[in-house]
Amino acid sequence: MDTMDGNTELRWPEEGLTHIPDWIYTSDEIFARERERIFLGPTWNFIALEAELPRPGDFKRSYVGDVPVVVTRDADGAIHAFENRCAHRGLEFCRALRGNASEFICPYHQWMYDLTGRLKAVPFRRGDRGKGGMPPGFDMNDHGPRRLNIATRHGVVFASFSDDVEPLDEYLGPETLEHFDVVFANRKLKVLGFYRNRLNGNWKLYHENLKDPYHATLLHVYLATFRLMVAGQKSAMFVSGKGRHATAASAKDDSAEIGKDTAAEMKNAFRDDMALEDQEFIRFVPEFDSPWTVTMQTIWPNLIVQRELNTLGIRHIVPRGPHAMDMYWTMFGYEDDDADMARHRLKQGNLMGPSGYLGVDDNEAIRFVQDGFRHSVSDRGIVMLDPENEGGTDTLISEASIRSLYRHYREVMDL
């Protein structure tokens, strides 16, 4: 259903967390509530990597939810974020994707903001030859874009509109921090470039996709065919931060036998007539202090951290109403990568992204799900796998961390 017409009460199905109503993905009313309580509420939202803003004066356009913000590094090296909106007439004044500036001047009436987002100049504030101008009591300190709270961890910058949000490490929780730090704590990042795509699906579906290891061995024929992930390999889901954040981990094991029963269940996900001509492509070069060759982290509400073999990146989710989201991908390696590793990362980048061997599958599946929600008469889906668990688990055949997310979501959303 597209709207709440005929369903005036937003009442979660009586069965509870095993049943998810379609209207959380399609309703404008729900989207507005998510904006207020989640994105503008007490959450930490990803806005930038410090490696994108290496020098004083560097800035980029970014988003908290669907709210445009400017992220800057000031002359002292501190990171700031403020709404990309002139305090005067509301213009989204910063139009360049990124750049270097000493201040921002709104083009309409040339109000000027410094790199911290504070209003510094208003032309003709005192009028012209004694006429016009701002009222005498006008104080520039009382006007300016909304400035956000900032927290960083190992070069990853988060922002919050809320003053009530807990400290970032508490917000993320130990299980998330452990795998996050494997990627970010030890080596200096080098940004390799960006992808951007618009997905015709609700933004929560991206979180669900990565909290759903069940699909990995079934949708992704590529993963199964080239033994990057099959049921029976070592894998786990770690959950923290009130059930919101998850890390899907797996360890590639070329020697693992695939049992007859497993193979039978996966019969449509294998292509036994395929072999890679370029075997180098899926080689894993050990470089991390971790038993896992893959960790995919969903950090509520807008960040994915991808460590898939040697291809690394973050995905920034920008929701665009209930039916669409933009994905901003920043792919990176490390400053100390040698030429071979730099090349290997670029090559392995083909796995993920809007044209990735795995990325295309997910983007299509998410769109198909949204199509189902929009056009059908049935009104709910089910997430019942692995009923003994909620949150973390050690089997791929589980939806336990989708349920833990929705326990938290229902609480925040009063549903």
Add this chain to the structure above:
Amino acid sequence: MSSNLSPAEARELRFEIEEFNTEYARALDALDVESWPDFFTEDGFYRVTARENIDAGMTVGLVWCDGRPMLRDRAAAIRKTMVYAPRWLRHLISNVRVNGIDADGAIEAEANYLILETLMEDETRIFQAGQYRDVFVRTGEGLKLKSRDCVYDSHLIPNDMVYPA
């Protein structure tokens, strides 16, 4: 790359490259991904990347293939493993320009491209606008791409990109 071509030579090369691009587009519009790697040399390089990255000196590619084996692996993935809704494409290639030829005969050229995508039960849309930045070499089988960089302006990929540009 020195532009040491006479106007007549440049015109003739341009015509040859236009013929090449017509066949290239024809193969992709027929969704004949298996023949796509044959437009490249054995060590041919192929990348699809946003103009945003090129302008910033960033090396990443949405698609980044180094050599014909890797191009064939991508073709096989498109045919056999990737999951996507059926679609038709039109590659329109124009504004071919020959920029020069080096001492070994490598030809540097460029062209604009436009890809129209049609999903079933949906309207045709402009999927991508971009520029090919090419290096061709002459082989026993005619011109082949030593490298093709597909640099797209289109800032947001609509959903995903299944077939090559």
